[in-house]
Amino acid sequence: MSDHEQRHTPTPPGHSGDALPPVEQHAQQYEAVRNAHETELIEDYVELIGDLIRHRGEARAADIANRMAVSQATVSKMIRRLNELGLVTSKPYRSLFLTEEGQKMAQTSRARHDVVLHFLRALGVDDSTARIDAEGMEHHVSDETLTIMQRFTEQQRTP
Amino acid sequence: MSDHEQRHTPTPPGHSGDALPPVEQHAQQYEAVRNAHETELIEDYVELIGDLIRHRGEARAADIANRMAVSQATVSKMIRRLNELGLVTSKPYRSLFLTEEGQKMAQTSRARHDVVLHFLRALGVDDSTARIDAEGMEHHVSDETLTIMQRFTEQQRTP
DNA sequence: GATAATTGTTAGCCAAGGCTAAACTGTTTG
């Protein structure tokens, strides 16, 4: 653990832009992003499976592959993982179901996604752009920010 | 390419929540996220190196490792990659420099980051939360949304 | 009901991005 940096001025004076955050805080930012990345894909799969079930009555691997633009082999492998994690149940060659826990995750993830999407639209972002941005952003928005976004959206709706 | 889904109602009627987007659009969302992920880390490194140079006069591997909360070995490996990509120049055991291209990327990335961070603060998000969220969000915000965020922030500043 | 088409699985490959341990270089200091 080098504190080499700390020998110098902690908050340099006349630079353009913001100062660097303290090391611990800075590190925490990057760690948060890495953590988000670990769960992100899992959540996306679970969310999509939930959506497919809701809207189509069932979730099949081929549909997931199409919608994710990914090979069926990739989906198959991922489903095995979701199984091990206790998020879905599946019998070979049959369509998928979410466990209790999976349903909870799908629901949370869905809600999160919707808040971000509606927020972006309320901000004035074009629908198809909002969809793309929301998909990427949803896993990186804290609960605090999410609440604020929701409040903002509601205010826009009833001016 | 299965169109199995399309046999059914394309926009189902009375469900709660939004309908599923058409397959092509949906796929595009996920592809965008995967693409962002590929460049994300690279941009983070380059941005951080730029920041270290600006604020401290030099960027050393140990500082990067500390700030990213990652081992030095990981940094070392990454620097080799950045080198191959023509983004940084480095002599063994010496501190790092950004190439022209690297500087351009650092600058763009920095600007993006700042817009998102200032936007979140203008929205009313607490500073340390805003920093964490901004770090994750910055790579998933389209230019369109970025512009809107910037406009919003300026409006808040001068009410 | 046999065969064709679709869907699902398995095996084996690859790159990215982490890690630890060990070797090496450069700098500081007794």
Added chain:
DNA sequence: CAAACAGTTTAGCCTTGGCTAACAATTATC
């Protein structure tokens, strides 16, 4: 100036999440 220390690199390992190709099962069609 030699030894100790701090910083850097290399080697080798692991997991994820992609892919293709080959095979297996289910479903559709004649």
